[in-house]
Amino acid sequence: MGSIVLKFGGPATASTERIQEVAKKVIAEKERGFNVVVVTAAMGRTTKDLTRMARDLSDDVSKRELDVLLATSSQLTSALFAMALQELGYDAVSLTGWQAGVQTDSVHYNARINNVNVRRIEEHFAEGKVVVVAGEQGIDEHQNITTLGKGGAETTAIAIAASLKAERVDIYTNVDGVYTADPSYIPEAQKLKEISYDEMLELSNLGSHILHPRAVELAKKFQMPVIIRSSITEAEGTLLKEEVEMEKNLLVRGVAFESDIIRLTVGYDAYSDASLADMFTTLAENRINVDIIVQAIIDGVKPSVSFSIVKDEFADALRVLEDSKLSLGFSFADFEIGLSKISIIGSGMASNPGVAARMFDRLRREDIPVKMVSTSEIKVSVVVPQDDMIRAANALHEEFNLEEALHA
Known part of the structure; x- marks a missing residue:
């Protein structure tokens, strides 16, 4: 049985009502016969609220303790997501980043993933469970909790997918794909069916906030297909891969x-x-x-x-x-x-x-x-x-x- 990884954040996890809605997308993939890993980002303003509380206590907060605190934000989302799946009749289990085998370096607040040991995830797959992983976090060689900083959740999703040799990663966002420009400012912007890793990397580095550059780099390294799609609609989305079929042979695509x-x-x-x-x-x-x-x-x-x-x-x-x-x-x-x-x-x-x-x-x-x-x-x-x-x-x-x- 093949596996896929689905990442949810932003509007998709802003409330328990939204979590209940997007949980149905997970069930649809499970019903198609896939083993499914869900990776969650922090819920709503949780990270900002926790950071504010830490700053209220000290102007010189220990980054180690800040990581311990901020790691709870995506854990909150993952536990609620697992509960929503269970309520809908599906066996699910939530895991912290370190329980899921995400091993990082020791740079607190901006760690990089060194390896993912997916043994425990695969054990849960064998039991027929959907695995919900708290993104943006891991553990270093000294058993300290670390957080991954910007782009941590989608980077976690792609790293887990690479270790599982998954078929693809679906990144659910507040947009329905990658456009030739930001449609909020460019009325004529069009959605692209496909985009190459290199093009997406340039877009991410140059102002597009759809996918963080470190996640794109990891997808390119492991040649992992990624679909960027909407958590609200059923639109097709944009496929991120190595080589694309050029729409209209456009020299410039974004x-x-x-x-x-x-x-x-x-x-x-x-x-x-x-x-x-x-x-x-x-x-x-x-x-x-x-x-x-x-x-x-x-x-x-x-x-x-x-x-x-x-x-x-x-x-x-x-x-x-x-x-x-x-x-x-x-x-x-x-x-x-x-x-x-x-x-x-x-x-x-x-x-x-x-x-x-x-x-x-x-x-x-x-x-x-x-x-x-x-x-x-x-x-x-x-x-x-x-x-x-x-x-x-x-x-x-x-x-x-x-x-x-x-x-x-």
């Missing part, structure tokens, strides 16, 4: 955008003072994620390097730069706020030159200034004023005919 981008510029008196390696090693050691990097070395002008970061990391970046100014040898640091990042993504871009030129030309015709550029084989990202973000995204969606994505 437009992503992200607000609250900040450009930091660091200047030096002389090129001999500048060390990009030292600069970005220092930032990395402080877990500050740098995105687009532009270095300027021009005769007669003091050398500088600019890079983009998200707003949430701005204060930490400034602190690190100020604390390290002497060792890094720069003479000044400046910043620009009110920026956004727009990206076009598509695996067809790799073998078709001229896509970036079309992008730049359309933005020029829209009178939208481009302040920074970054490219890879399958994406082009630009930094533009935030006030122009939605207009730029709509223009690029139209430029590359993405409204035709479903009309193959």
Whole structure:
């Protein structure tokens, strides 16, 4: 008998009523003859409420104790989910992450999965049970509870599926699939039937919040098929896999955008003072994620390097730069706020030159200034004023005919 893994979070687990509804989706898969693992995320605002209570007690909360506390949030959901299945007449058992065999490193609050021992899950399968696992958590080699941070539940689901050699993972979300752009802002956005791991990874890194990048990376590593689908409707969803059938042979298959981008510029008196390696090693050691990097070395002008970061990391970046100014040898640091990042993504871009030129030309015709550029084989990202973000995204969606994505 084959197995599948279903992940539920967000609206699907926001209340006991919703849990009762989505439990029927689990039963439908069980009735199709599958062994089923359900992975649950935290219920509603539980994590935020628990974090607030911890902060009320201390401004310097132990990350170990915070993990112990936050692990209870998805355990709450998993136990309620198992109860709902039992009430509907199906044998189910809830497991914590460590009971399910999720073994992690020792980085509290942001652990990474090292291995999943699925022996206990398989024992419950042999008893005919649906197994409901609390996502976002595991245990380290010292038997300490750990939590996985952002994207933890879907990462747990894919890791368990890989260890079980499951047929697929279904990620139930508040949207019915992956669109060519966010339909809340791009009226002509179309749902994609399929998307490649690489395309999804770029979308996830560039502002799409449907699936966390670490989950996509794990799915790609183990070549695990993933369906992103709605927890509310019965829509078909979007299949995530290695290679896709290209709708309409579209060169660009998605437009992503992200607000609250900040450009930091660091200047030096002389090129001999500048060390990009030292600069970005220092930032990395402080877990500050740098995105687009532009270095300027021009005769007669003091050398500088600019890079983009998200707003949430701005204060930490400034602190690190100020604390390290002497060792890094720069003479000044400046910043620009009110920026956004727009990206076009598509695996067809790799073998078709001229896509970036079309992008730049359309933005020029829209009178939208481009302040920074970054490219890879399958994406082009630009930094533009935030006030122009939605207009730029709509223009690029139209430029590359993405409204035709479903009309193959």
